[in-house]
Amino acid sequence: MLDAVARLRRFNRAVTREVGALDTSFLGRGRPLGAVRVLVMVRPEGTDVALIRDRLGLDSGLMSRFLRSLEREGLIQTATDPADRRRRIARLTPAGEAEVAAYDAIGQARAARLLARAGSRAAELVAAMDLIATVLNRDQLEIRPADPDSPEVLACWQAYVAELVARVPGATPDLFLLPDPGADRYRPPQGRCLLAWSDDLPVGCVSLRPLDAATAEVKRLWVDAAARGQGLARRLMTAIEDEARAMGLVALKLDTNSALSEAIALYRATGWRVCAPYTGAPADTWMEKLL
Amino acid sequence: MLDAVARLRRFNRAVTREVGALDTSFLGRGRPLGAVRVLVMVRPEGTDVALIRDRLGLDSGLMSRFLRSLEREGLIQTATDPADRRRRIARLTPAGEAEVAAYDAIGQARAARLLARAGSRAAELVAAMDLIATVLNRDQLEIRPADPDSPEVLACWQAYVAELVARVPGATPDLFLLPDPGADRYRPPQGRCLLAWSDDLPVGCVSLRPLDAATAEVKRLWVDAAARGQGLARRLMTAIEDEARAMGLVALKLDTNSALSEAIALYRATGWRVCAPYTGAPADTWMEKLL
DNA sequence: GCGATTGCCTGACTATGGTCAGATGAAATA
DNA sequence: TATTTCATCTGACCATAGTCAGGCAATCGC
The missing domain is CATH 3.40.630.30 (Gcn5-related N-acetyltransferase (GNAT))
Structure with missing residues (x-):
């Protein structure tokens, strides 16, 4: 594969633009991206804070600040894990669920637009994304x-x-x-x-x-x-x-x-x-x- | 087909992490990413500054600062365009060409590592990337x-x-x-x-x-x-x-x-x-x- | 020639994401 | 029980990217 590097770069450019568009579309609701990324990872039933931090690769200080800012907004509540009282569990409030639903709708619309752009090849596109995500997630x-x-x-x-x-x-x-x-x-x-x-x-x-x-x-x-x-x-x-x-x-x-x-x-x-x-x-x- | 939106999101997460890794790999040579993005867009024969600014979507103030910093490092030289003396043209110095080559080598190595991760499915991976980039670039x-x-x-x-x-x-x-x-x-x-x-x-x-x-x-x-x-x-x-x-x-x-x-x-x-x-x-x- | 426009530069300012070094309390281990 | 390890929080600090207003010189349109 001679020009694999050039093609990888092209992929990177295309996807960076797309992720950039994703970012700006996640803005416009008056919250910085970092906080949103944390917010949408909180399950309504409650999610271990360490798990979110780990998945997003965040410093514990930064994570803590995001949590407090979401808490101040009334979108989440945190409580200590009864099983291990060093750990904390974040839980969505009703307001938080509504906000997550709004971000979900944005994602839904974006996905639909992207699939529409792929036209007759939408299924192939999703399969290609699966392959790439799986390879990147291999570890x-x-x-x-x-x-x-x-x-x-x-x-x-x-x-x-x-x-x-x-x-x-x-x-x-x-x-x-x-x-x-x-x-x-x-x-x-x-x-x-x-x-x-x-x-x-x-x-x-x-x-x-x-x-x-x-x-x-x-x-x-x-x-x-x-x-x-x-x-x-x-x-x-x-x-x-x-x-x-x-x-x-x-x-x-x-x-x-x-x-x-x-x-x-x-x-x-x-x-x-x-x-x-x-x-x-x-x-x-x-x-x-x-x- | 499980929820296409969920899969798209997973793709986004995987790729965001990868692009993030790309960014940090572009660091480690003592230069912020913005300056690097400008640097690698400068052709050895010289490139119109406005063209780079336009492609990268940069504010003219920010662009100007990147140019000054690259110039201070001795990687580029800027001169006024003789055809329109308001415009400026950036040109790589020999040191700049060497630096660009170094970034190129980093990209090369990253591509090789990624393909190695895909193992027997490297060709499929590149095809998947082509498909995605082509769909995203459709317009x-x-x-x-x-x-x-x-x-x-x-x-x-x-x-x-x-x-x-x-x-x-x-x-x-x-x-x-x-x-x-x-x-x-x-x-x-x-x-x-x-x-x-x-x-x-x-x-x-x-x-x-x-x-x-x-x-x-x-x-x-x-x-x-x-x-x-x-x-x-x-x-x-x-x-x-x-x-x-x-x-x-x-x-x-x-x-x-x-x-x-x-x-x-x-x-x-x-x-x-x-x-x-x-x-x-x-x-x-x-x-x-x-x- | 003159005003308007264009392209670039500069300085002041901001938001965001991020690091780092403790502090605190809880749990695990010896 | 004492020590170590762990998860989180807090405050101080920093770099990067970006905006904005104003200035300067070249060019364009009339």
Whole structure:
């Protein structure tokens, strides 16, 4: 790629202008940008102050001033965290919620305008943004336990099913009930459900379902198209195997289909071995791993 | 598709952080960002001060201060424009050229690091950046005459040939000599060569080659993948037809291949009609238009 | 030639974001 | 229990980018 640098620079210029426009559009409500960035990160239920500071990379002194200025405006309230009384939790007031909603509307309008500018290529544009954000956020990819009934898990499972249907002959959406009425089996203490997050976007999942007292089944390993090629699937598998070990399990199983060749290659490379069939179609490959 | 607004926001966060890192990487050479932005816009041959100010959207007072500070550092010299002695022209000193080269190297290194982070998806990342930059720059797409021997035209022609080879059965790279020894025929007064620019990246081309005193042939219409879907091909055709009219030509011809269906649809929609063959394979469709 | 305009410069002023060194109280650790 | 570590707050300080008004010289339009 000869002129990659020139193209990167062009990207930077275009995006700097856009971010600049974003900044000025976030003004016009009589608040400096820094305070707004903090404000919109406060969830109505309350957000740990340290988390916001960390995400925005702010000095604790500066953060403290932003909080006080928002507090003076009556947009947020802060209280000490009862669990650790050194920490503080910021919570939106009704006035704050209204203000956040106003900024949200601005963002909504801007997004709509941008997508309109992309015309017929809007979906491609969003995919391109996902790829870039995921690459830039690569170091911050985080795997965390999630509730199998949460909308984020549901979204991942839907994407997983869509991919299976597209790639595996014989797989149909009706093989998978979503939301899964048996989701409880993916929840501790019986099972586990892990999500991979890039910033606030879920980009991958994996889960564990009990078979018997000593074994469980790995289910629903999925990685978003934008996040592939970065070893995330391997990290997810390592994480779920660690969970299984911590639960005291001695072996894991999984069923898959030979059309999913990268997945099978990953399993082989990490100690899984083909075993006897224990489920039916559309699975055509069964594997197990001793922990 | 999860909420497009949320994803756009995530993109903004990721990119803001990156641009922030860019800013601080432009520091570390003991100069504030504003001055650097001015410095790297000064061409060694000299640049009109007003042009820089305009491009960067700076107040004349601020601009003046940046110039003084760069001058004090010995990186640039300013002189009054002999043509209009109110205007000033900034010129890089040898020390300035060295400094600009150093900033260039920083950009180079940053680009390399970013591409390395993308790993196996580096090419996809650059394509995604191209798409985004092109969409954001959409309003600034400019069509300008270009020299058929310039590296930018050559790059476009190579991309054009690559696309033909990929799409047209029977087309092989050796059908096209690049650089074209007959490039003179694409140069005024005989012919024309137009490039479409998005910022400083050429994203499309079209050219005109003489047939006889009253007719010419439209050749090498090409639009970069990132810039498609925005009506650029139509704008290029309109521009080249306008050129032909201005040259006093009365008719245009072109040859193409039925595999290039969007192009043929465009020609039909803009008044071109199929005519008798006048060239050989791999062309299988010939069209003309009266001006 | 004359007034208006243009391009640039200068000095005074401001807002914003940011750093740094303690102070304070809470929690973890030995 | 004593010490260390941690999260936050506060006040002092700073650099950068930017605005604004006025001044000066060159140029333009009449």
